[in-house]
Amino acid sequence: MANVGWDEVNDAALLNPFENSMQDLVNTAQSDRDYSLFSSFSASTASWRVVKPIYNSDVCIHCQNCWVYCPDSAILSEEKKMQGIDYDHCKGCGICADVCPTNPKSLIMYEEATVEDSALASWPEKKKKEKKA
Amino acid sequence: MSKEYVLKEVEFWDGAMASSQALRQAEVDIMAAYPITPSTPIIQNYADYLSNGYVDGEYIRTESEHAAMSACVAASAAGARVTTATSSQGFALMIEVLYQASGMRLPVVLNVANRALAAPLNVNGDHSDLYLGRDAGWINLCTFNQQEVYDMTLMSFKIGEHKNVRLPVMVHQDGFICSHTAQNVAPLQDDVARKFVGDFEAVDSLLDFARPVTYGAQTEEDWHFEHKAKQHKAIMDSINVIEDTFEEFEKLTGRKYNAVESYMMEDAEIAIVALGTTIESSIEAARQLREEGIKVGIVAPRVFRPFPYDKIADALKNVKAIGILDRSSPGGALGMLFNEVTAAIYTNDTKPVINNYIYGLGGRDTTIADLKQIAKEIQANADAGKLTTPVQQFSGLRGPKLSFFDMESSK
Numbered sequence: 001m002a003n004v005g006w007d008e009v010n011d012a013a014l015l016n017p018f019e020n021s022m023q024d025l026v027n028t029a030q031s032d033r034d035y036s037l038f039s040s041f042s043a044s045t046a047s048w049r050v051v052k053p054i055y056n057s058d059v060c061i062h063c064q065n066c067w068v069y070c071p072d073s074a075i076l077s078e079e080k081k082m083q084g085i086d087y088d089h090c091k092g093c094g095i096c097a098d099v100c101p102t103n104p105k106s107l108i109m110y111e112e113a114t115v116e117d118s119a120l121a122s123w124p125e126k127k128k129k130e131k132k133a
Numbered sequence: 134m135s136k137e138y139v140l141k142e143v144e145f146w147d148g149a150m151a152s153s154q155a156l157r158q159a160e161v162d163i164m165a166a167y168p169i170t171p172s173t174p175i176i177q178n179y180a181d182y183l184s185n186g187y188v189d190g191e192y193i194r195t196e197s198e199h200a201a202m203s204a205c206v207a208a209s210a211a212g213a214r215v216t217t218a219t220s221s222q223g224f225a226l227m228i229e230v231l232y233q234a235s236g237m238r239l240p241v242v243l244n245v246a247n248r249a250l251a252a253p254l255n256v257n258g259d260h261s262d263l264y265l266g267r268d269a270g271w272i273n274l275c276t277f278n279q280q281e282v283y284d285m286t287l288m289s290f291k292i293g294e295h296k297n298v299r300l301p302v303m304v305h306q307d308g309f310i311c312s313h314t315a316q317n318v319a320p321l322q323d324d325v326a327r328k329f330v331g332d333f334e335a336v337d338s339l340l341d342f343a344r345p346v347t348y349g350a351q352t353e354e355d356w357h358f359e360h361k362a363k364q365h366k367a368i369m370d371s372i373n374v375i376e377d378t379f380e381e382f383e384k385l386t387g388r389k390y391n392a393v394e395s396y397m398m399e400d401a402e403i404a405i406v407a408l409g410t411t412i413e414s415s416i417e418a419a420r421q422l423r424e425e426g427i428k429v430g431i432v433a434p435r436v437f438r439p440f441p442y443d444k445i446a447d448a449l450k451n452v453k454a455i456g457i458l459d460r461s462s463p464g465g466a467l468g469m470l471f472n473e474v475t476a477a478i479y480t481n482d483t484k485p486v487i488n489n490y491i492y493g494l495g496g497r498d499t500t501i502a503d504l505k506q507i508a509k510e511i512q513a514n515a516d517a518g519k520l521t522t523p524v525q526q527f528s529g530l531r532g533p534k535l536s537f538f539d540m541e542s543s544k
Contacts, residue, residue, distance in 0.1 A: 009359045
């Protein structure tokens with residue numbers, strides 16, 4: 001968000017998320033929306049995060065569980081296909097990794113500084129079912 | 134469509150009736166309230182008009198004043214003309230939400246029947262609640278009698294809703310002394326009043342789905358300061374709209390109002406500064422004193438926020454001594470009106486002698502005799518050219534004389 005002066009902020013303590021009127025919001029992808037400078041979408045909360053989810057598209061079955069459960073709309077999905085994570089708004093709560101049903105998980109929480117490629121290179125193997133005794 | 138309510142040219146109304154009739158004529162959409170004495174009749178009267186078909190709107194009974202103001206904030210954000218009324222403890226409970234209303238720039242109108250704050254519990258008038266809300270970012274209009282309550286309440290909608298203002302407005306009247314006693318009031322007929330107030334135009338309505346809006350967003354050190362600065366500028370600049378509205382109202386009714394009211398100040402040597410119904414008593418005291426040769430005038434801020442700093446200074450530039458009267462327990466300081474008015478006078482070349490009176494707490498009667506005594510003390514200061522009394526004194530208090538700051542210069 002640009003650091004504009006007092007004369008340029010909104011009159012009221014309120015946010016207009018879009019520059020202009022938005023019609024048919026539900027069917028407009030985030031990337032096509034006319035977000036305003038003062039929209040929460042234009043601001044980043046990435047610095048709040050200590051751990052981050054890393055997404056492995058090789059294992060994902062596109063069940064949309066993470067998309068449904070994410071409390072910050074930080075799972076990017078189009079046409080019911082998982083696209084990845086919005087790291088500008090993800091706060092690292094770990095719910096997406098928790099609700100992921102695949103084996104191994106398609107979303108795993110890592111330290112914030114972890115490099116994605118190295119995490120994907122050492123992704124856990126499929127766990128075998130334990131035989132009942 | 135509401136029924137027409139035919140009014141006589143002159144009605145005999147108490148302050149609560151004057152206020153509620155103005156709310157009816159302003160065609161308020163929503164009143165959200167928790168009834169508290171003595172603002173109760175304002176709310177009750179509006180509910181009566183609603184039940185009897187004299188206004189189209191909604192009355193929301195809330196579980197507290199905090200909830201009442203919260204409902205007002207929500208309804209105003211949704212795009213309605215909104216009002217409530219309260220007093221004292223109820224006002225204190227509203228405080229948190231008062232700041233929300235002004236920060237979100239919602240033109241809610243709040244009638245306050247000014248009353249003491251507990252403890253001790255008290256249902257009578259003083260200005261404790263008025264003082265408590267002074268930094269909440271609301272426009273504050275003060276009234277000294279029932280006619281002014283009616284006039285200011287009508288004007289408050291026009292002022293607060295103006296596109297260059299968009300701020301909530303409080304209209305203050307003295308609890309019981311004004312709210313529950315009746316005087317002649319000359320109201321406007323409904324069609325004239327409605328035309329004067331005009332239609333409500335919603336800005337940033339929550340119900341405009343094509344242009345969604347987030348109310349109550351969080352800002353930290355990065356944005357809070359800019360928003361508060363812009364809000365402060367809006368209330369400072371609102372004085373222009375207030376004065377324009379006073380002028381328009383004068384053209385309609387012949388009743389002239391000013392940001393700072395002056396009575397008998399043309400030739401005054403000394404002045405009393407006060408608020409509320411004390412102004413009318415002071416005018417009567419001044420008339421009697423002038424027969425004894427004491428030239429006393431009265432100055433009162435009609436607009437208390439934004440504080441008319443320059444106009445107060447101008448109104449008091451020619452007097453030798455000033456007594457500033459605070460009807461609120463200052464809790465360890467000089468009275469607030471004393472502090473603010475004295476700061477304004479400091480910009481003048483003259484250096485009048487100024488003292489402070491704490492009076493009338495919890496509805497203690499302030500008589501013409503009390504005010505004449507105060508004026509005589511102010512006159513003694515003017516004659517001596519210095520303080521002849523301590524800076525702060527209590528007037529109308531039983532027991533040994535109570536005063537503070539007996540300055541070396543006054544001995």
